[in-house]
Amino acid sequence: MEKLKVGVINLGCDKNRIDSEIIISSLSERYNMTNDPKLADIILVNTCGFIESSKQESIDTILEMSKYKEKYKCEVLIATGCLTQRYGNELLELMPELDIMLGVNDYNKLLSSIEEVLLKKIKVQYCSYSDENINEGKRVLTTGTYSAYIRISEGCDNACTYCAIPNIRGKYRSRKIENIVQEAKELSEHGCKEIILVAQDTTRYGIDLYGKKNLHTLINKISKISGIEWIRVLYCYAEEITDEIINEISINDKVCKYVDIPIQHISDDILRSMKRKGRKNIITENINKMRKNIKDLILRTTLIVGFPGETQENFEELKQFIKETKFDKLGVFKYSMEDGTEAAEMKDQISEEIKVQREEELMMLQQNISKEINSKKVGKVYRVLVEGFNGKTYYGRNYEMAPEVDGTVFFESDKVHNKGEFIKLKVTKALEYDLIGVVYYESCE
Template sequence: MVLKVGLVSLGCPKNLVDSEVMLGLIKDAGYEVTGSEQEADILVVNTCSFINDAKEESIKTIFEMARHKDEGSCRVLLVTGCLAQRYPRQLLNEIPEIDGLIGTGALPGITAAIRQALAGERVLMVNEPGHLNTGANPRLLATPAYSAYLKIAEGCDNRCSYCTIPQVRGPYKSRTIEDVISEAAGLARQGVKELILVAQDTTRYGIDLYGEPALDDLLLGLDRVEELVWLRLLYTYPTLFSDKLIQALASTGKLCRYLDLPLQHAADTVLRRMNRRVGIQEITRLLEKLRGAIPGLTLRTSFIVGFPGETEDEFQELLDFMTKIKFERVGIFAYSREEGTPAAAMPGQVPEEVKLARRDKAMALQKNISMEINQGKIGEEISVLVERRRNKKLRVYEGRSEGDAPDIDGKVIFKSSKDLEPGSFVRVLIKSASPYDLEGELVT
């Protein structure tokens, strides 16, 4: 009898790529991959531990999957990823239902861990972080067939004072340009039309291999993959943005006019405490240069409020910056105190209620900015990637513009007089707008 394996992937798209590689290895080893947790003989939870909420979700999911040992077919429960890397002994000691742990540096051992756990062994595969997936690894996509993430590097060297990523993912390691392009071409042959490049810091790509950042060369190479329609960049940092890179961003025909640029704050005093290496004046000049080079650019960023020592004046600097720049997309996060980080030991920890109040105030400001920007799009005709039919009777569809990354940004909702296939590209005339979504109709 072929054993069935189910996998639950938590956290960021980078973690999802790891999950897809594990699924590919599992399938190649002769197991059947199932989406039914109730029917699975082996369950794998690929965890996140970035902030407290993510850790709590991971623990909750582990206990939910453990119930299938009593209520379903589960014989083995394995926990992988960042939480396993960070807290291996605690998890084994405190959750006896776990049959094995695989850290971020040992993910290729997933099938061996399954075999050992089935034989009755309690598995602990947690060593140094830093495993780098390559295009040679099998991969089973968990995203829609027309869109996929492509991880171009592993680990991080930035050492932001609030972040545990270097601890759980190791130092920055880039894949070669040839390897990334080879995998991209293979995904395109499978029908992928949108490739989303991810890493902890995509701007740093190649510096460890080539002695200087090489994201520009990578983008120009990927632009020549014929079957691809869209390329999208996530997790670019404001450091290492050279004129050469900006020129490549502007000239790469398939690159969406969309840039995810996490800035984290806008007060220099806070940025220094965060160990961010670029000041707000330099950031402002970069944003102006990017918008000048790429007309119609959608800028997405994220900010942390309530960082240790953040004063009302520093918070107001952030609000003023948001008002001045008018980002198209913003995520606001309340600071999460992570053990083992320099920020956790800093004086002036901000009370939770103050952090949440500041988050809500910043999000309310951004909602007004987003509404103003979206209303300015009424009357425009835009390209949309069709994702699904929302209403069969009324032929209402939803999709994404080049300014919308999957799962984090808004949607384009539109009416069509004809049937459309997911993964197709259409032109939509925008008729109305909300702070996060656009509505319109198909241009025939």
């Protein structure tokens, strides 16, 4: 008897992607996988429920996939992830098209749930909450074998007033160093060259398990693995950066001199209202310390505009800070009023019109900063990780670029270059976010 086919659609952040990769690995032991929903007997949507736009995308995707039950082969429609964890019964009532709904701590029930639905023709739902469970296990990479994310912890203790993550993912809990290193070794054995460490807050890694921040130790151990050439660290809280972390990034040749510090705002009034631990003086001090001690450092941040009570004065302070600090990479989000968060109950909510205006102002400001920074790279030589060919030019990333959120390096070559290959490129032209170059050395292994 031919195996049933399963299609998996991942939405949301890179931590969700890791969950999807674990899910795919589990499903592939029993079913055949397909990227075409028209051919799928079972369709699974791993949802995001972080902000309003991502919730709407998740709902729209589920509704779109439900049509495949009517028109094509699909017998079982499954929703998993943050949206299902957050809304549970409410979502199942609103979307009777769903056959199975699992929360973020219930992926171990996936195979048995599918069998139950197929045999008994009933609906199945599990949305348990956990402050202990961490999804670990074999993965099927969806990023290409040369690059992979590794989740080093789950959950969050920061309780920011705008964020629903602690209610969805639970308290902060670190994975054991030996488990993470073993996962990195296995990925390396399958051709992975770039490891990207992620968590809600990577800088606090180990504090629950080892009684101290231990990110620098973890980075050092991963760097000893043969085959791993780039280690990238995302989502560091600026106020939590330690001298040990700065030193490890500085001296370790395998660590990309790239740090993502999502500061969200710089006005102490807004940071206080957000219940962020950092304040302007600490954030500024640590940024200066990192730039002083890490040569050729690239700093990325994300900001929220239109938070309740954000005055024009607060916004102007943020703009001035961006002008002075000149982040290499910067993203902006409009504040989203989320159910069950403190900020949703606050007075002085900002109109959508003002949010859009402030977002556009910051992005235009950053575009000019980025173009200025990039223009200074013309003539420089970079090591580039090749990611593909679009029919005319090759494209890839240098150490300054994290996947999907930053720019791209484009180049032409008479030779064939494979995905995951490292080459050296000389920059010939700089755009606002992307770079164009020519091959400097055909190989730099």
